[in-house]
Amino acid sequence: MAIKQLLKRTSGWLYLNSPVGRNQLHGAGVILMLHRVLANDRAAELPHRNELCVGPKAFEHLLAWLKKHFDCVPLMDILQPGALRSERPKVALTFDDGWRDNALNAFPLLQKYQVPASIFLSTDYIGSRQRFWWESIGETLWGTHGEQPRTHLIECLQHMGRPLPALCDDPDMQRRSLALLHFLQSLKTLSPLDLNHLTDACPQESLPQALDWQQVRTLEASGLVRFGPHGASHAILTGLDDQRLDEELSRSREALRHGCNRPLPVYCYPNGDNDARVREHVANHDFSFALGTGTGIYRGGAEDPMALPRFGVSQRTARNPDLLSWRIYRGARP
Known part of the structure; x- marks a missing residue:
């Protein structure tokens, strides 16, 4: 595995520093998707956090690397017609959900490096006591809030026919975290009600998780951050009927119109899930663009x-950004 990672990192570095790579990325835009920036890197490295979390050292390393190889621009500088004409490829940072640590841990580093970002808010959570299920369930099962809440949640899962796998009690931290990651992914098939x-069975110590509206306004006033919607309740839009979809x-x-001065004309699909019906409804709500989770670079007109x-x-790619350049290489191929 180490050799494979080394080959990817080397290939990524060569791609960004070769005439072929620079030519392929000329006039292109790269949009990055992040979620959380935790207070320390060791916590972010665990498998059940790694995909959604980066640590502050890894994030700062990523920002310095991006500044070296790209023009770091606001998202709309990539999406507006004619905006991609540049000697260097452009990159825009986006954050999904609206986690409070975007303000506490990410924003100071964005300021330090003067890198703009767009944050897409699940608006029902902003300034409320609602919680994201993945974080609440995952951290409770990890034991972050103590053994009694963990035992109570395990009992609730058993009543639902979702017993916790034995590997989630493995004494090895990495194996235990990986087992928890797979278990959390399996819970995505549960209904929103479940x-x-x-x-609700998780302890209240996990509050607050999301930004509040004062933090949103403070970040927006900096000129570095703009906001767009990532759903209201974070419901998966493809599972909603037409009426509930339009309500969502x-x-x-409306929450963004009241809470921000300049909300983005860009929608961000919860979980990336969309289909032709959802895309049509989003467009009918006056959004010119929408972000998914498919991989690729933006060439300005070639994409939907x-x-x-x-x-x-x-965390892995932030700590080793040449792995990111390898993925960009893969996504840039004709």
């Missing part, structure tokens, strides 16, 4: 504006 029930879109749009590609950033 996930809410499990989240309207509620998130309602399903734009992004590259996800994990």
Whole structure:
């Protein structure tokens, strides 16, 4: 595995520093997808956190690397017609959900390196006591809040027919974390009602998780950050009927209009899930663009504006950004 990673990192470095790579990326835009920036890197390295979390040292390393190889620009500088004409490839940072640590841990580093970012808010959570199920359930099962809450949640899962795998008690931290990651992924098939029930069974110590509206306004006033909607309740849009879909879109749009001065004309699909019906509804709510989770670079017109590609950033790729350049190479191929 180490040799494979080394080959990817070397190939990524060669790609960004070769005439072929620079030619392929000329006039292109790269949109990065992040979620959380935790307070320390060791916590972010665990498998059940790695994909959604980066640590502050890894994030700072990523920002310095991006500044070296790209023009770091606001998202709309990539999406607006004619905006991609540049000697260097452009990159835009996006954050999904609206985690509080975006303000506490990410924003000071964005300021330090003067890198703009767009944050897409699940608006029902902003300034409220609602919690994201993945974080609440995952950290409770990890034991972050103590053994008694963990035991209570395990009992609730058993009643739902979702017993916790034995590997989630493995004494090896990495194996235990990896088993928890796979278990959390399996819970995505539960109904929103069941996930809410499990989240309610988690302790209140996990609050608050999301930004509040004062933090949103402070970040927006800096000129470095703009905001867009990532759903209202973070419901998976493809699972909603037309009426509930329109209600979800309207509620998130109105919340941004009241909470921000310049909300983005860009929608960000929860979990990346979309289809032709969802894309049509999003466009009918006056969104010119929408972000998915498909991988690829943006060439300005070749892609469906309602399903734009992004590259996800994990702790692993933030710490080793040449792995990211290898993924960009893969996504840039004709």
